Amino acid sequence: APPAEPVLSCRGIERSFGGLKALKGVDVDVFKGEIFGLVGPNGSGKTTMVNVMTGFYPAEAGHVRLLGEDVTNLAPHAIAGRGVARTFQNLALFKGMSVLDNILVGRHTHMKPSALATLFYWVWAQREELAHRRIVEEIIDFMQLQDIRDEPVDVIPMGLQKRVELARALVAEPSFLILDEPMAGMNQEEKEYIARFILDARDERGVTILLIEHHMDVVTAICDRVAVLSYGEIIAQGEPRSAIADPKVVKAYLGE
Numbered sequence: 131a132p133p134a135e136p137v138l139s140c141r142g143i144e145r146s147f148g149g150l151k152a153l154k155g156v157d158v159d160v161f162k163g164e165i166f167g168l169v170g171p172n173g174s175g176k177t178t179m180v181n182v183m184t185g186f187y188p189a190e191a192g193h194v195r196l197l198g199e200d201v202t203n204l205a206p207h208a209i210a211g212r213g214v215a216r217t218f219q220n221l222a223l224f225k226g227m228s229v230l231d232n233i234l235v236g237r238h239t240h241m242k243p244s245a246l247a248t249l250f251y252w253v254w255a256q257r258e259e260l261a262h263r264r265i266v267e268e269i270i271d272f273m274q275l276q277d278i279r280d281e282p283v284d285v286i287p288m289g290l291q292k293r294v295e296l297a298r299a300l301v302a303e304p305s306f307l308i309l310d311e312p313m314a315g316m317n318q319e320e321k322e323y324i325a326r327f328i329l330d331a332r333d334e335r336g337v338t339i340l341l342i343e344h345h346m347d348v349v350t351a352i353c354d355r356v357a358v359l360s361y362g363e364i365i366a367q368g369e370p371r372s373a374i375a376d377p378k379v380v381k382a383y384l385g386e
């Protein structure tokens with residue numbers, strides 16, 4: 131059988147900041163149903179890569195394909211509209227808003243009125259409202275956030291805030307989800323919770339996942355494949371344990 135087509139395929143991605151070449155021609159393929167780890171020492175280019183994939187930074191060279199379509203340098207909302215959701219390294223929740231309202235924000239890519247909808251506004255609004263509520267309730271249950279749904283998001287512990295951010299990404303019903311260090315600052319129990327949710331998102335909701343993660347125990351436990359970046363280049367790729375044990379990777383981390 132021919133090899134499956136990747137959900138996301140990046141070829142020769144380059145990006146610099148001033149004189150610094152943060153990405154020097156990066157190739158990455160992520161296949162349907164994978165949990166793909168993007169790892170590497172601090173400053174190796176992981177977040178920059180994700181920013182290029184999601185349209186936040188333009189690529190200076192190279193191509194990003196999503197389900198076979200060229201999406202290189204499309205605007206972030208256009209890429210989100212094609213089923214890509216992401217979370218950020220630093221929490222990007224709306225302070226003062228409730229957990230529920232923060233999660234509802236994740237539905238915005240689905241709220242597009244049409245001419246017909248305007249004509250039958252109330253019918254449409256009620257239907258839309260129901261559809262939004264259904265998926266939001268489903269995700270709140272899935273992420274076990276029922277008990278804190280009405281709390282202002284800033285008063286809940288960091289681990290739960292991270293979970294809210296993940297819930298907000300999931301209510302967009304993405305086919306491809308990018309998580310930038312979803313376990314940063316978490317204790318062991320919280321890390322295990324998030325790892326379980328990530329596996330369930332893939333297994334039960336069919337989401338393909340790209341994960342930037344520092345905790346190597348997590349990477350080897352839940353990733354199907356990894357790519358290791360160092361100074362803007364992929365230095366190893368493949369099955370997590372062997373990629374991480376590659377001498378080039380060991381050396382890159384020692385120099386951190």
Ligand code: ADP
Binds near residue numbers: 152178
């Ligand atoms: P990682 O996510 O692996 O820690 P980054 O992608 O954040 O790495 O950074 C890669 C390199 O690009 C680093 O040297 C960083 O200092 C630089 N960099 C990232 N973003 C910017 C920016 N907005 N302006 C200037 N330099 C940046």
